[in-house]
Amino acid sequence: MIFPPVEELFEGVRNGDRAMLARGITLMESAHPDHRERAKALLDACLPLSGTAIRIGITGAPGTGKSTFIESLGVRLAMHENRRVAVLAYDPASERTGGSILGDKTRMTRLATHPNAFVRPAPGKRRAGGIGDGTRQSIILCEAAGYDTVFVETVGSGQAETTVSDMVDLLMLLTLPGSGDELQGVKRGVMEEADIVVFTKEDAHTPKAMRLDARRMKAALRLFPPKESGWTPTVHTCSAQKESGLDMIRKDMREYERLVKSSEYLARRRRKQIGCWLRETLEARLLETARADASVNRLLEKYEERAARREIAVAAAADLVLKAFMEGERGEAD
Numbered sequence: 177m178i179f180p181p182v183e184e185l186f187e188g189v190r191n192g193d194r195a196m197l198a199r200g201i202t203l204m205e206s207a208h209p210d211h212r213e214r215a216k217a218l219l220d221a222c223l224p225l226s227g228t229a230i231r232i233g234i235t236g237a238p239g240t241g242k243s244t245f246i247e248s249l250g251v252r253l254a255m256h257e258n259r260r261v262a263v264l265a266y267d268p269a270s271e272r273t274g275g276s277i278l279g280d281k282t283r284m285t286r287l288a289t290h291p292n293a294f295v296r297p298a299p300g301k302r303r304a305g306g307i308g309d310g311t312r313q314s315i316i317l318c319e320a321a322g323y324d325t326v327f328v329e330t331v332g333s334g335q336a337e338t339t340v341s342d343m344v345d346l347l348m349l350l351t352l353p354g355s356g357d358e359l360q361g362v363k364r365g366v367m368e369e370a371d372i373v374v375f376t377k378e379d380a381h382t383p384k385a386m387r388l389d390a391r392r393m394k395a396a397l398r399l400f401p402p403k404e405s406g407w408t409p410t411v412h413t414c415s416a417q418k419e420s421g422l423d424m425i426r427k428d429m430r431e432y433e434r435l436v437k438s439s440e441y442l443a444r445r446r447r448k449q450i451g452c453w454l455r456e457t458l459e460a461r462l463l464e465t466a467r468a469d470a471s472v473n474r475l476l477e478k479y480e481e482r483a484a485r486r487e488i489a490v491a492a493a494a495d496l497v498l499k500a501f502m503e504g505e506r507g508e509a510d
């Protein structure tokens with residue numbers, strides 16, 4: 177893919193040009209070595225303009241209605257609060273198909289056509305630099321483009337090393353009524369991190385079942401230790417399709433935002449996230465460098481043979497390869 181020069185991309189992003197923003201994000205996601213320097217330059221240019229939005233993670237098991245929810249809520253935020261809404265939706269289905277098919281729900285056509293919104297259905301390709309790398313960079317670009325509300329949709333399987341809560345300010349967990357304690361495979365950890373829990377599709381369930389589940393969830397959340405933010409997690413029921421229950425959620429979002437922005441908490445949380453991002457990136461770079469190192473690969477083969485013959489233990493062989501790699505790196509630096 178051919179990209180415009182970085183200055184042009186940056187100007188486009190800064191002026192809120194959605195096509196340029198989309199291309200900028202594609203550049204960030206590109207694994208092509210030629211694109212790396214330009215991606216870095218674009219990110220550097222955007223950094224001073226970032227940090228301004230409220231970043232909201234929407235997580236939940238596949239099919240809970242995350243995309244539909246973001247769309248309905250997003251349209252309301254844009255319409256009633258004049259918010260500029262960006263959505264980064266990572267579509268697990270397109271990951272399976274290699275990114276060629278994106279469902280209508282992920283495209284969020286109603287929101288995407290709103291002049292105050294930007295929807296980016298990303299195939300969620302995981303490349304070196306940590307799974308969150310592309311998403312974090314995309315958030316920065318969206319903020320530089322003037323979006324004040326950024327949604328990140330992910331499947332809360334809890335398998336990823338980086339969870340969405342490591343990159344957002346507010347985490348919403350979506351779940352279906354009647355899904356029981358195990359929350360359809362969503363890990364307990366995600367429940368503990370959630371600031372707002374939403375039972376979706378209330379139009380398809382009896383009010384009694386919804387109330388019961390909400391009550392149980394509230395009781396379960398009370399067992400977790402109090403949050404550092406000072407926020408007490410809330411529980412809601414809604415239907416994104418019938419547009420019910422959404423305004424209460426909007427109200428909570430505003431209150432949460434006010435709370436975390438009026439204390440040191442948001443700054444502290446973001447600082448912690450940066451530290452996490454830096455370490456993750458460094459780890460990925462180290463791995464990448466070691467994997468590309470010819471002498472490491474030669475030694476690996478040699479020790480693999482020897483380990484297979486049981487002449488050396490695997491841990492001892494790994495130590496020797498690591499030692500040789502570090503000495504080689506030091507030698508080069510001299």
Ligand SMILES: Nc1nc2c(ncn2[C@@H]2O[C@H](COP(=O)(O)OP(=O)(O)OP(=O)(O)O)[C@@H](O)[C@H]2O)c(=O)[nH]1
Pocket residue numbers: 236237238239240241242243244245267268269281282331376377378379380414415416417418
């Ligand atoms: N009855 C009803 N159906 C809904 C509601 N919200 C979503 N759905 C339906 O549930 C299905 C899944 O919705 P999505 O919004 O794609 O769910 P998702 O959580 O984003 O799904 P993945 O991204 O694939 O994990 C679709 O068929 C929606 O039409 C709702 O409020 N009520």
Ligand SMILES: [Mg+2]
Pocket residue numbers: 242243244265281282329
């Ligand atoms: Mg979805």
